[in-house]
Amino acid sequence: MVLDMSRISDLQIKSEALVKMRKLRFLKFYLPYSFQSSQKKSKILLPGGLLSLPNELRCLCWMGYPSKTLPSRFDPGNLVELDIRxxxxxxxxxxxxxxxxxxxxxxxxxxxxVRTPDLSKI
Structure with a gap:
C-alpha cells in the first residue's frame, strides 16, 4: 500500500488500524522531495500510537514516522527494508x-x- 501524503492535509490513524492487515507486505507513506523540505511535522497523527504492524511486513517506508518506537507487538523478522527517515x-x-x-x-x-539495536546479524 502506497499513500501519497502530498495530496492529504492530515491523516489520523487509529491505534488498531493496521492490526487486521495480516497479509500486508509493503507499506509506504510517500512524500515527494519538493514537499519534504517544507514539512516540519508529520501529516500522520497517531493519538493512541500503533498497537502493531503486520508481522509479514517486508518493506516499511514511513518518512516522518511520528512515534518514539516501533510497536512492541511488531516482529520485524521479515523486514527487508526499513526506511523511517x-x-x-x-x-x-x-x-x-x-x-x-x-x-x-x-x-x-x-x-x-538515542539508541540503536544490535545490527550485527544483518
Whole structure:
C-alpha cells in the first residue's frame, strides 16, 4: 500500500488500524522531495500510537514516522527494508530481534534517535 501524503492535509490513524492487515507486505507513506523540505511535522497523527504492524511486513517506508518506537507487538523478522527517515523515533525496539532479512535501513535526520539495536546479524 502506497499513500501519497502530498495530496492529504492530515491523516489520523487509529491505534488498531493496521492490526487486521495480516497479509500486508509493503507499506509506504510517500512524500515527494519538493514537499519534504517544507514539512516540519508529520501529516500522520497517531493519538493512541500503533498497537502493531503486520508481522509479514517486508518493506516499511514511513518518512516522518511520528512515534518514539516501533510497536512492541511488531516482529520485524521479515523486514527487508526499513526506511523511517526524519522520524520521531528514539529507539526502534527493545532487546534483540532476529532481523536476518534486513538489507536496508535508513534513519537519516531522525534527530531523537538515542539508541540503536544490535545490527550485527544483518
Amino acid at each position: 526524519d522520524s520521531n523515533v528514539e529507539q526502534l525496539w527493545e532487546g534483540k530481534q532476529d532481523i536476518v532479512n534486513l538489507k536496508k535501513i535508513a534513519l537519516d535526520f531522525s534527530e531523537n534517535l
